[in-house]
Amino acid sequence: MSFRPMTYIRKKAIPSLIATLLIPQAAFAFSPFVIKDIQVTGLESTEPSMVFSYMPVQVGNTFTEEQASDLIRRLYATGLFNDVKINTANNIVQVNVVERPLITSITFEGMRAFDNKAITTALSQVGFGTGRALDPALLDRATTEIRQQYVVKGHYGVDVTSTLTPLPNNRVGISFTVDEGVSSRIKDINIVGNKAFSESELLDELSLTTPGFMTWYTGTHKYSREKLEQDTETIKGFYLDRGYLDFNMEPPQVTISPNREDISINMTISEGEPYTLRKVQLAGDLLDLNTELESMLIQKPGEVFNASKARETVAAIKNRLGELGYAFATVTPNPVTIPGTTEADLTFFVDPGKRVYVRRIDIGGNVRTRDKVIRREMRQQEAAWYDAAQLTTSQERIDRLGYFNEVQVNQAPVAGTDDQVDIIVDVKEKPTGMINLGVGYGSTDKLSFNGGISQENIFGSGTDLGLQVNTSKRNRAAVITHTDPYWTSSGISRTTSLYYRIDRPYNSNVDQDEDNYRTRSIGLGMNFGVPISENDRIFMGLTFENNKIELPSADSGYIIPKAYRDFVDIYGESTNTFLFNLGWAKDTRDSALAPSKGYYTSLMATAGVGDLKYYMLSAQQQYYLPLGKDYTLAFNLGADYGRSLDSKKPFPVIKNLYAGGIGSVRGYEGASLGPRDLVSGDYLGGSTRVIANLQLYLPFPGTQNDRTLRWFVFADAGKVSVSGKTACTNGNANNGGLVEKPCDWRYSAGVGLSWQSPLGPLQISYARPISAKPGDNKESFQFQIGTAF
Known part of the structure; x- marks a missing residue:
């Protein structure tokens, strides 16, 4: 060359x-x-x-x-x-x-079905994103990926185009314009091959539905490939839970109309026959726990096989072995059919693996929150045997702090060993400071406003500080609180509060200036919470309170409640009181907003000394009983009993309790139960109160068991009365009228709707009083809503 x-x-x-x-x-x-x-x-x-x-x-x-x-x-x-x-x-x-130009920005126009972050993440998985060189092939792949994401959600008519904008220094910005088109809706769903169960019964199990009354809200009529795959597994699980071990289902056939707007889904199934268990047994290494593990076998011979119960057995055995340090135990259920019969033998194969202990607990993801705030919630300890139950409790406690959007607790084997694991705690912090403004409306308090500023986990210390202000027709309040959940290393919490409150008596009978009389309260208190178990806590505290009643003069022409003038005559316009409280609470509910199981129990005693000498005993019991996955039966019983500690003085009227309306006995006007003033006819409340509620929650039609929207039927009972020598007054014939037996029981029943709406919690009820007494103020339709913006 x-x-x-x-x-x-x-x-x-x-x-x-x-x-x-x-x-x-x-x-x-x-x-x-x-x-x-x-x-x-x-x-x-x-x-x-x-x-x-x-x-x-x-x-x-x-x-x-x-x-x-x-x-x-x-x-x-x-x-x-x-x-x-x-x-x-x-x-x-x-x-x-x-x-090649460097991609410095990626924007999306016309995209409503996804947020930008979700699509950006999907594009990064195919190698396309900011900071990368512009590759025409990858740009085409990114466009296809966006289109594919929409197809999965049922947007078959989507159109995606990209626009390149050259920038200085060999850079480029990319804009994706999305025409989403119309989301394909499900025209019909057909199931073929079912004999044991009707088509309507099977369709009720699916998350996808045809257009219906509430699908505008739930969106379940919009086709989604992911939901269809989930529904396929749901149908399989439905049959396996009923013993159909030979059940088979062909891949669903999806047909799209020429205009890409309507979809038909066809499912073909082969049911087989249900199998009864001939024998249920354990096999493998049982660690000499035969009797204990056998007691965890939920299903018994003679019962129809149930896959869900088999999974519950697996979970129970694995959890028990996990409590003993066997972090990687496996339990495999194996149902074997008996040829020529409809019987099967179910064997659970147990392999505990090797017992391990925790070498180290690593905490990550906390940028602001100090390590000790998270670590003190851990019930699993380093250098101790691995305990699955303690890890579950630890994760729940960290999550309940409210400082994190996500809490993950995982274990990782230690390299070079077979008996050690490291516990990895990963958290994602959320903004814990909040400024909020709100408006609400209730049948009794009418229009109300509230606002506040709060900072949970202040300076990452795990303590909370807040200021809350609210005002309504009857009440105004400003409250400053500071809570240290770990005032001591043993978990004793301390809450310090300062409040200013103005209360106006409930007056709906006299047309006059509502500001003519009121009670002003200023208080400073400190309360402590002492944990005695994971679900139990004892509360105790002391509050100093100054109360002042502002009344017009006797010759002002205003109609003033006799009970309040009597209070001033006995106790004076201004009183100073020390309030001691002691209580206990236990909470096992699975949710504070929409519980479906568990119970809540509380006992509280409050005693006042100083100018106001009295005591108040309170008790509450809530219980939630799940009736299958769709229904929940809720019970509530609350009782309060107050009495003066000075035999010569009545119970102070400004400490009275009220009932009636949403939250107590629906169908009666808010706060209307109990005694009424002899002069003004105002609702006075009473020193004793009993409330009982029975409520059955049902899924709202068309919402596919969405627990944020539920309707319910209920029955309420309640009474407000007085203690000691105080008379149960029944009002004034000229102002509000007289009521018959105001301190007797009141009953009601009705239907209602609860919705965690975008505007805030909404509750609507329609109740009919039962055996109402003459003079009762009834209010069949009641609602309450709050909003934040």
């Missing part, structure tokens, strides 16, 4: 392999030479060291034709260059490149 003074090797915007194959070998044929120098030009954002790292040779090495081809292939494979040119002259290798 003859040596050329200068040789050009160039190929533009094609894959490296094709580039190498298409370049004629004669075009860069040269005699090998010893490299004197290597020069790289054309770089803008790429570091020269990166290009040199792909060099198959260095200065002083011999450069050949094969190495030139290899260099071209390597540089194109990086995806960073549109053009690569190699020059050789005077034993110098010159590498000239043209970089």
